[in-house]
Amino acid sequence: MNILLVLIPVSIILGGIGLCAALWTVRNGQYDDDAGTSARILLDDDDNHPDGPDGP
Amino acid sequence: MTTLSACPACAAAPMAERIASPRLETPDIILSLPTIHCAGCIAAVERSLRTLPGVTAARVNLSLKRVSVQTETLTDAALVTRLRDAGYEAHPLDRSVLDTGTDPEGQRLLVKLAVSGFAMMNVMLFSVAIWSGAADATRELFHMISAAISLPAVLFCGQPFFASAWSALRVRRLNMDVPISLAILLAAGMSLYEVLNHGRHAYFDAALSLTFFLLVGRYLDHRSRRAAHSAARDLAALEVHSALRLTQGNAQTVAVSELNVGDAILIPTGVRVPVDGTLLSLEASTDRAFLTGESDAVRSLMGAEVQAGEINLGAPFKVQATAVGADTTLRRVAAMVEIAENSRNSYTALADRAAAIYAPAVHLLAFVAFIGWAVIGGDIRQALNVAVAVLIITCPCALGLAVPAVSTAAIARLYSKGFLVKSGTALERLAETDTVMFDKTGTLTIPASKAVTDVLNTRQQAVARALAQSSTHPVSRAVLAALPAGDEPAVLSGVVEVAGRGVEGLSTEGLVQLGSGTWLGADFDGPGLRIGCAPAIALPLTETVRAGAQTAIDGLRAQGLRPAIISGDRLSAVTPLANALGIEDRQAGISATEKHVQLQTLAREGHRVLMVGDGLNDAAALAAAHASVAPSSALDAARNAADIVILNDSLAELPLLMSVARAATRLSKQNFAIAALYNLIAVPVALAGMATPLLAAIAMSVSSLTVLANAMRIRRVK
Secondary structure, eight states, X not given: OTHHHHXXXXXXXXXXXHHHHHHHHHHXXXXXXXXXXXXXXXXXXXXSOTTOTTOO | OOXXXXXXXXXXXXXXXXXXXXXXXXXXXXXXXXTOOSHHXXXXXXXXXXXXXXXXXEEEETTTTEEEEEESSOOHHHHHHHHHHTTOOOEEOOXXXXXXXXXXXXXXXXXXXXXXXXXXXXXXXXXXXXXXXXXXXXXXXXXXXXXXXXXXXXXXXXXXXXXXXXXXXXXXXXXXXXXXXXXXXXHHHHHHXXXXXXXXXXXXXXHHHHHHHHHHHHXXXXXXXHHHHHHHHHHHHHSOOEEEEEETXXXXXXXXXXXXXXXXXEEOTTOBOOSEEEEOSSEEEEEOHHHHOOOSEEEEETTOEEOTTOEEOSSOEEEEEEEOGGGSHHHHHHHHHHHHHHHHHTOOOHHHHHHHHHHHXXXXXXXXXXXXXXXXXXXXXXXXXXXXHHHHHTOHHHHHHHHHHHHHHHHHHHHHTTEEEOSXXXXXXXXXXXXXXXXXXXXXXXXXXXXXXXXXXXXXXXXXXHHHHTOOSHHHHHHHHHSOTXXXXXXXXXXXXXXXXXXXXXXXXXXXXXXXXXXXXXXXXXXXXXXXXXXXXXXXXXXXXXXXXXXXXXXXHHTTOEEEEEXXXXXXXXXXXXXXXXXXXXXXXXXXXXXXXXXXXHHHTTXXXXXXXXXXXXXXXXXXXXXXXXXXXXXXXXXXXXXXXXXXXXXXXXXXXXXXHHHHHHHHHHHHHHHHHHHHHHHHHHHTTOOOXXXXXXXXXXXXXXXXXXXXXXXXXX
């Protein structure tokens, strides 16, 4: 049963990473325009740098 | 994001954000793009704006149908022209009226949804181990870890329910959130007690999945409301918020909010008067359809009263303000609307009515189970366990999802068809109506949208077409709309638009002019055409029937509703329209107050009335009706009073609105029935003391998913 001592922390940490990633997507405003996001995947030249073509 | 983070993903976030920031933090100009709908539109709009010198960044938001632009040198007019050339309609939005685009309430719900989701996944993982037979020390360890994860998660994520339940309890009422909060808290508390006493059953996963599913319902609800709300704000932000103030003869653009009583204001052609005032110019011709329902232009002479909301149809005129802002007649109507709305606020939503039956029944059932087991079995702990199992298994989560899932799907469907549902209970109320009252001017008809051009011969038509084509003024468009399509325009040279007067050019006959009667030197007021030295020909403006009006009335009648017209206009204007549309029940010359009184009388007779109107004279009636619809061209006050705004120009989809509303109510009730059916099977099991955490988890997820799937059927309503 010693394996549990490894597996339990691993499962909790993995869950924590998932949660942090989800929280980041929320704070980053990735749910602000769900219709637009699903459409943008079809664009070949979608600009991921809204700050300008040769942005920072 | 400057805070230090404890996890790798958060630490990596700022870097990723720099690479792919999807937001413009402080846009200089926001434009509304009502016609965009696909990926191609996004690309075209962004490309045409970014290639414009002076624009540093442009980002389209497809959900809100807006584009945010960062520019230091360009004005909104330049951007609108650019987009029009690219084939997109654009309107500048007033940012002081607009919300900032961020949605703190929605973000808070999403954060809670994420926390409860991940906590549920982890706890469920341990629960599977327990259900598969983990025993003794292992089980206790898993229970302890589950408790450590779920207790903080439940307390954090359940806040929206606890707050709502508390506010209901404080005024001694029960709402849906009371049994929800009780189930969540008791499940978590009871499980903690069990774990500390080395018990076998813990409901941590049930408490978390309850929270998770309910938060899904809450978030769906919030999102559909916000979409409607922000679109309603867009409409408000489109209103004219600047005026031309005259100081020592110079016109200066100022915000309407900065105008004072006594200011002289210039009203250009086609613009709405922003204040109440007296006319300083010799004469003016205005459209008062919004205020009174009259379809003809009103001519006033120097010194006459002009009211906020009138639209200048003639030459520019000057007004001296006598009332501004909240003191104008326009705004005072808002007070009347508010009083009328109070009667509607007493309407109880379907979900609350269900909660009123459900909450006491469940509490009573759990209490009876507790007493029964305590008396018969004599074991308080066992009795409490059964009572908690009953509370969990009666599954408030299917009930909490039943209505929001249906209304979100319905509102999204209606939004794609051009309906903006502003009120949460609008669809339920709409489904109950049996009579439709239409206002005439501006609702069934579009005033001053067509000129009478029957008197023109072929040559005159060709000249009128050539002149009207060269201008975007509403009158030119009305003339163009009346001319037979496909004819060749006359060949003219040197066509120029004379601001506020008309269009002129040179032809073989000499000077040709299309413009206001006074400019042409004729004795009529409205637009006219003059060719060479011949006398000017009057082209009076008339109203046209709104697109889809006939379809809408036939469709609504087929659905069993009784259509009627109630108008402030003359009987001679109402009768032909009513005959054409086949509406027997018609009333003309009805004032705003009379409309309101008539609706109240109908309500007393037991009728539920759907009011469709656009004017200031309709606002009180819209608020007093059981449900109300306004076209997007309606006055601010009317749009605010209405439950639903039609965003496109046609009325043809009104019957669809009705069938979706009825289907939404039907599906909500079906959802309640499904939830009740699950309870019918699961409650006896729980009462018998045979409910296990596994059974609770299965019953909860399956009933929630069934309810969600049933709600999606609204997409197929025709």
